[in-house]
Amino acid sequence: MTEDEPVLVREADGVAHVVLNRPEARNALNLPMCHGLSEAFTRLDADDSVGTVLLRANGPAFCAGADLKERDGRDENWVRARRIASFAAYEAIERCSKPVVALVHGAVVGSGGEMAMSCDFIVAADDATFRFPEAHWGTVGATQRLQRVIGKRRAKELLFTSRVMPVDEAADVGLVARTVPAAELLAAGEKIAATIAGAPRLAMALTKQAIDLGSETDLAKGIRIEMSAIERCLADGGWRGGVEDFAAAMRESRARSTAQEGN
Structure with a gap:
């Protein structure tokens, strides 16, 4: 892998x-970047x-939207195939079995918002802004994930007006x-990632x-999904380590309390 890859x-x-890694284009999403994201997340999912x-993202913005110049x-x-490639990239992010955290800064526009929303959650720098201008660019986008994250009416307002959301x-x-x-x-993101990676x-x-x-689905079916997951954890046996770690932490806490009382 070279440092000039997208x-x-x-x-x-x-x-x-x-x-x-397209800082000179404010990380505008182009076809090579779509393919790079799909390949990266497919590989990481299996690692x-x-x-x-x-x-x-590198550079002054997380993503300035789709790279319209390549069209x-x-x-x-071609444009249809390019849009399908972007959908495949978002799906590869979303389907990754590992927790995926977006770290966004600067402008998050259109496709940048789709990428970020495909992650499990977003941590944003205080200079980040969000905009979804697809309809004003003569196309359609962000109509599905955005409404599922913020609600139908808020999504409509952002998509219809193309305004910047602070x-x-x-x-x-x-x-x-x-x-x-x-x-x-970056430091905050790395701390969060280390905490998640440290769990079973x-x-x-x-x-x-x-x-x-x-x-x-509904709550009743959701509880069955959770119970199935619990059964898999029980069969794996890794849960015993969590119990042991908890017990050790409690013993350490009690020992500290006793020592403080003795002082």
């Missing part, structure tokens, strides 16, 4: 960084050494899970799966 992947200590994935001179068939509002409506100072974004892998994967499957 998508970079770095792995260390159970955490993979997938990095959008047992990876416990968490961070999706982030110049193309016909409808990060505080994005946090208020649930698009963003957490906001941090821009200078601390099977339990984490099944927790993600249970939430995703449960969101598509």
Whole structure:
């Protein structure tokens, strides 16, 4: 992998960084980037050494939307194939069995929002803004994920007006899970990723799966999905380590309390 590829992947200590790497184009999504994302997340999904994935970007913006320049001179068939490639990239992110956290900063526009919403949650720098201008660019996009994240009426307002949503509002409506100072974004993301990667892998994967499957059905069926996940954890036996760690932590806490009382 060379440093000039549109998508970079770095792995260390159970955490993979997938990095959008077209800073000169403000990481506008083009066809090679779509293919790079699909390939990266398909590979990471099958990599047992990876416990968490961070999706982030080089340069001044997370993603300025689709790269409209690459469509110049193309016909409808090419544009259609290009859109299908972007849908495949979003799906590869969404289907990854590992928790995927988006770290966004600067402008998050159109396709950038789709990528971020395909992750499990978004941590945003305090300089991040969100905009969904697809209809104003003469196309259609973000009509499905956006309404599922923030609700139908809010999604319509953003898509119809193409206005810029500041990060505080994005946090208020649930698009963003957490906001941090821009200078601390990577450090905060790495701390979150390390915490997730430190948990038992099977339990984490099944927790993600249970939430995703449960969101598509009613509570009674959702409880059955969760019970099935619990049975898999019991059969695996990894839960015993969690109980032992908890018991050890309690013993350590009691010992500290006793020592303090003695002082």
